[in-house]
Amino acid sequence: xxxxxxxxxxxxxxxxxxxxxxxxxxxxxxxxxxxxxxxxxxxxxxxxxxxxxxxxxxxxxxxxxxxxxxxxxxxxxxxxxxxxxxxxxxxxxxxxxxxxxxxxxxxxxxxxxxxxxxxxxxxxxxxxxxxxxxxxxxxxxxxxxxxxxxxxxxxxxxxxxxxxxxxxxxxxxxxxxxxxxxxxxxxxxxxxxxxxxxxxxxxxxxxxxxxxxxxxxxxxxxxxxxxxxxxxxxxxxxxxxxxxxxxxxxxxxxxxxxxxxxxxxxxxxxxxxxxxxxxx
Amino acid sequence: xxxxxxxxxxxxxxxxxxxxxxxxxxxxxxxxxxxxxxxxxxxxxxxxxxxxxxxxxxxxxxxxxxxxxxxxxxxxxxxxxxxxxxxxxxxxxxxxxxxxxxxxxxxxxxxxxxxxxxxxxxxxxxxxxxxxxxxxxxxxxxxxxxxxxxxxxxxxxxxxxxxxxxxxxxxxxxxxxxxxxxxxxxxxxxxxxxxxxxxxxxxxxxxxxxxxxxxxxxxxxxxxxxxxxxxxxxxxxxxxxxxxxxxxxxxxxxxxxxxxxxxxxxxxxxxxxxxxxxxx
DNA sequence: ATATATAGTTCCATATTATGGATCTAAAAC
DNA sequence: GTTTTAGATCCATAATATGGAACTATATAT
Numbered sequence: 152x153x154x155x156x157x158x159x160x161x162x163x164x165x166x167x168x169x170x171x172x173x174x175x176x177x178x179x180x181x182x183x184x185x186x187x188x189x190x191x192x193x194x195x196x197x198x199x200x201x202x203x204x205x206x207x208x209x210x211x212x213x214x215x216x217x218x219x220x221x222x223x224x225x226x227x228x229x230x231x232x233x234x235x236x237x238x239x240x241x242x243x244x245x246x247x248x249x250x251x252x253x254x255x256x257x258x259x260x261x262x263x264x265x266x267x268x269x270x271x272x273x274x275x276x277x278x279x280x281x282x283x284x285x286x287x288x289x290x291x292x293x294x295x296x297x298x299x300x301x302x303x304x305x306x307x308x309x310x311x312x313x314x315x316x317x318x319x320x321x322x323x324x325x326x327x328x329x330x331x332x333x334x335x336x337x338x339x340x341x342x343x344x345x346x347x348x349x350x351x352x353x354x355x356x357x358x359x360x361x362x363x364x365x366x367x368x369x370x371x372x373x374x375x376x377x378x379x380x381x382x383x384x385x386x387x388x389x390x391x392x393x394x395x396x397x398x399x400x401x402x403x404x405x406x407x408x409x410x411x412x413x414x415x416x417x418x419x420x421x422x423x424x425x426x427x428x429x430x431x
Numbered sequence: 432x433x434x435x436x437x438x439x440x441x442x443x444x445x446x447x448x449x450x451x452x453x454x455x456x457x458x459x460x461x462x463x464x465x466x467x468x469x470x471x472x473x474x475x476x477x478x479x480x481x482x483x484x485x486x487x488x489x490x491x492x493x494x495x496x497x498x499x500x501x502x503x504x505x506x507x508x509x510x511x512x513x514x515x516x517x518x519x520x521x522x523x524x525x526x527x528x529x530x531x532x533x534x535x536x537x538x539x540x541x542x543x544x545x546x547x548x549x550x551x552x553x554x555x556x557x558x559x560x561x562x563x564x565x566x567x568x569x570x571x572x573x574x575x576x577x578x579x580x581x582x583x584x585x586x587x588x589x590x591x592x593x594x595x596x597x598x599x600x601x602x603x604x605x606x607x608x609x610x611x612x613x614x615x616x617x618x619x620x621x622x623x624x625x626x627x628x629x630x631x632x633x634x635x636x637x638x639x640x641x642x643x644x645x646x647x648x649x650x651x652x653x654x655x656x657x658x659x660x661x662x663x664x665x666x667x668x669x670x671x672x673x674x675x676x677x678x679x680x681x682x683x684x685x686x687x688x689x690x691x692x693x694x695x696x697x698x699x700x701x702x703x704x705x706x707x708x709x710x711x
Numbered sequence: 712a713t714a715t716a717t718a719g720t721t722c723c724a725t726a727t728t729a730t731g732g733a734t735c736t737a738a739a740a741c
Numbered sequence: 742g743t744t745t746t747a748g749a750t751c752c753a754t755a756a757t758a759t760g761g762a763a764c765t766a767t768a769t770a771t
């Protein structure tokens with residue numbers, strides 16, 4: 152009997168472990184993973200996420216994800232619907248968010264502009280911000296038009312490049328940087344219907360030519376959206392404002408009108424935002 | 432050669448595994464700890480927390496806390512002020528909070544009552560909720576009186592039993608349960624000036640006799656606060672509304688007036704809250 | 712209704728991770 | 742200046758977290 156043998160399951164499987172070198176910090180792998188799970192849960196928006204979705208999204212095995220989620224549920228950071236078994240963020244996350252709000256809540260700054268746009272256009276107005284390689288929906292205001300395109304919930308994360316906001320946040324960056332970001336997000340972008348990384352690059356190119364982000368790929372069939380980035384005083388885009396409506400309301404002329412409206416609001420915002428207020 | 436031997440270091444040492452029983456979930460100790468750190472950061476409110484504070488609060492060694500915090504910073508869940516080295520919650524926590532908000536945000540429900548109270552009294556009105564053994568400040572509205580007692584920031588956590596809200600959340604529970612909770616929080620309660628667990632028990636007893644929570648221990652010298660719990664349809668307290676002001680505004684008669692005002696608002700709220708809406 | 716596929720969960724040997732004592736550096740306090 | 746306290750780093754190894762295998766529950770196809 153050789154003691155080295157021992158059903159060598161673990162050994163053989165370590166083919167490419169550590170493929171992600173954590174996040175640069177050693178001795179905290181599982182925390183890195185837990186943070187990834189929390190983010191992954193918000194990809195699905197209000198519907199919640201299933202175990203497999205999260206596992207696939209994070210590139211982890213199901214038992215691992217299950218164990219970490221169980222712990223997060225015990226902590227109150229995650230809730231699980233007993234019926235559907237789907238996972239949602241929990242009360243602790245909301246409570247902690249309140250404590251973080253004073254530093255990161257841009258609502259006060261953007262709300263008047265969003266409300267004006269919603270009122271003047273009748274459509275749905277979105278505020279998005281960049282967070283790493285993601286684009287997070289930070290606020291949403293509905294206009295009066297009775298057919299409302301509520302395609303994106305507040306708090307939902309999507310890969311940069313997806314949606315008008317995600318395009319807007321990239322369209323002013325250098326080509327090189329855009330390519331890197333889109334490449335890094337490519338596999339996630341492929342999760343949005345027929346959208347693919349090269350398509351995103353094309354959309355960005357066209358948006359640059361137009362002067363505003365245009366998303367007519369209809370991630371949600373029948374919906375089209377326009378967007379513009381908001382720059383900080385150093386010229387870096389840190390937020391985006393978008394307007395979404397059903398395709399029939401988005402004629403070529405109206406797109407131009409909306410873009411003009413957006414542009415004037417964005418200009419006003421950029422004048423207000425002084426260096427100290429803008430997020431890196 | 433016996434294969435069991437093999438440098439027997441690990442085997443022999445497994446004498447007292449699980450010396451910390453985590454949180455009931457095995458295989459996720461460091462996530463449990465990370466969640467504890469995040470909570471600990473919110474104990475200090477807007478000032479942020481120092482490494483030692485967090486370590487003491489969580490009962491962990493400084494290197495452990497340092498490593499976990501470094502990871503949380505890399506994830507964007509925590510920020511560190513480069514000057515003071517104090518830790519704050521990061522942008523990711525706020526973003527995740529937005530995604531959790533639809534399920535846990537009670538603002539809409541309570542805001543009108545808070546605003547009415549702030550207007551009619553001129554003082555500062557607080558909304559608190561229970562979270563495990565903590566009491567979390569969920570909202571705050573300022574009245575018109577020019578000397579404002581802003582003793583508690585939104586998002587700040589305190590041990591149940593501390594402050595008018597923390598007393599209110601306990602005053603309707605069975606004595607046995609109160610004793611257990613206060614005992615569990617005793618060491619943390621001792622971190623609030625001269626406050627001690629027995630004092631808290633006395634405050635609760637007096638509040639029960641008065642019919643409203645009264646905190647005149649002046650955690651913040653010069654400030655006194657009153658509070659009442661809000662019960663869910665099953666008779667369990669799940670929130671508390673409090674009013675704080677400087678001591679000179681808190682005569683015996685005025686306390687009674689404030690309690691009466693609180694009571695009528697709380698009654699109205701309890702009528703509105705149907706089973707489905709109330710938090711467990 | 713039955714078969715098949717997919718998702719969720721539990722178990723556990725052990726490889727990998729996370730721990731914390733010791734140590735060093737930096738910043739307050741005296 | 743000296744002392745004290747806080748923050749950060751190192752690393753041997755104790756203890757945790759991992760994931761393959763196996764099983765159950767649920768959804769989908771036949």
